Amino acid sequence: MTPDISGPRARLLILGLATAVLAAVAVVATVRAADRAGERDRARPGEPVARAGVVTLRQQGRLLFRNLAWGPQRDHISSLPLTTMAGPRTAAPRNCLRFHAAAGTGICLRATGGVVPGHEAVLLDARLRPVRTFPVPGMPTRARVSPSGRLVAWTVFVSGDSYAGGAFSTRTAIYDTRTGTLRSDLESFTVVKDGQRHRAADHNFWGVTFAAGDNRFYATLATGGRTYLVEGDLARRTLRTLRENVECPSLSPDGTRVAFKKRVPGAFADAPWRLHILDLRTGRETALAERRSVDDQALWLNGHTLLYALPGDFGADLWSIPADGGGAPRMIVKSGTSPAVIA
CATH class of the missing domain: 1.10.287 (Helix Hairpins)
Incomplete structure (x- = not known):
């Protein structure tokens, strides 16, 4: 039935x-x-331990960075002593995708929540408290603070530029913390190439690094399928090309050398870069002993050593290499990226 x-x-x-x-x-x-x-x-086997605590930009002799160790402090700004960059790290309740700091000023590029996710640049004080927030039009990729702490720069990837085609497009901004002036896009600056003003719809800039004095800076210009090291003048709003095949420059503490990544012949298309040093006075290039491709803006740990990130088990690790072309790469911070040296 x-x-x-x-x-x-x-x-x-x-x-x-x-x-x-x-x-x-x-x-x-x-x-x-x-x-x-x-x-x-939960921390995973082999990962460093991050513990919540107080982190400030006034604690000298520290390395600050974005912590990538798994756990509740992942992506938080963390701190280790420069003398022993091992053992438990102290993590602040401040999460960032990109970070840098100098002289009591910090910059944090982070994701925003909401119905439509986005990104923003957050200016931080010495206690890592937000001072001012700027919406940004794309994915964060680079961030730098000038040695004095007065100037802050950031770069994001953007989409939608008709000239870009299948290539990426960027926006790079510089903010003056003293005057409150925001230069929202370096593409508004005048570019001088080979002594002549250079106009092109495909100008893209990234990787700002500041000189002492808070006026001069260096960055990468991409145009016509090539990259150039450019020297910028904030007061004059000009950018002058200096050398071809230079990306992500990083000025040495004494202002005489630039570390950068360079495309080298024979490398794989998806891993084409090798770290080099350019002597700004002589024009001499030195290839560093790191043979792996480095897709990062290196940072000077001191006057003779560079820091940079390479892919790691839990995202990225920080490595060091001598700046004279000798020595060998050495991992100094596991599960970390976006370093800042608080000397």
């Missing part, structure tokens, strides 16, 4: 069973989500 499923009682029974099944599915999903969240909050 076929059961009657058309009556009110049968329909209520079916509804009850369906509700129970859905409730069970929801419970299982919640438990699994909690397990995944718990997994994110």
